[in-house]
Amino acid sequence: MIERADTLNNQAILLASDGAYSEAIACFKRAIVIDKNNYLLWFNLGVTYRDAGNLVDAENSLETAYRIAPEKDDVAETYATICLMQKKLSKVQQICIDGLDLNPLNSHLWNLLGVTEFQSENYEEASSYFEQAVSINPYYLDALYNLRDTYSVLDNRKGEAACNVRIKELGK
Numbered sequence: 730m731i732e733r734a735d736t737l738n739n740q741a742i743l744l745a746s747d748g749a750y751s752e753a754i755a756c757f758k759r760a761i762v763i764d765k766n767n768y769l770l771w772f773n774l775g776v777t778y779r780d781a782g783n784l785v786d787a788e789n790s791l792e793t794a795y796r797i798a799p800e801k802d803d804v805a806e807t808y809a810t811i812c813l814m815q816k817k818l819s820k821v822q823q824i825c826i827d828g829l830d831l832n833p834l835n836s837h838l839w840n841l842l843g844v845t846e847f848q849s850e851n852y853e854e855a856s857s858y859f860e861q862a863v864s865i866n867p868y869y870l871d872a873l874y875n876l877r878d879t880y881s882v883l884d885n886r887k888g889e890a891a892c893n894v895r896i897k898e899l900g901k
Contacts, residue, residue: 750780767841826842862875877889
């Protein structure tokens with residue numbers, strides 16, 4: 730019987746969902762041998778590495794997925810998040826900027842840009858990115874919390890209060 734990449738991908742996803750990360754990773758790697766330019770295989774491998782706690786291999790796999798399919802929002806967002814988890818702020822910024830060139834309405838990438846600026850203590854810049862994220866998606870709670878916290882640091886009580894009202898309206 731000839732192995733197929735899609736079958737191996739499905740099998741790997743099931744293994745990973747059961748916590749059998751080593752076996753899932755082996756399946757993804759076999760699938761990649763069959764179809765090395767399939768971004769989804771690289772993406773799923775990266776997510777599985779992340780879930781297994783291996784951020785370095787997760788980053789490498791997601792970098793490959795991103796190189797193959799930079800237009801895929803989930804790939805850019807996950808890749809940037811893995812880099813953020815490793816405090817690679819300039820890399821996060823580059824991924825986000827490139828991703829926003831392809832999709833300027835991606836609120837998650839705007840939020841990630843805000844997080845990098847917040848962590849770099851560039852609070853004014855962070856607030857503008859969080860504001861952009863919230864203007865695109867007014868229901869995006871993470872961005873609202875981030876914007877509220879940034880307003881707090883900036884001593885913008887009016888903005889902080891507005892965020893609190895909006896968060897309360899959303900029932901959180």
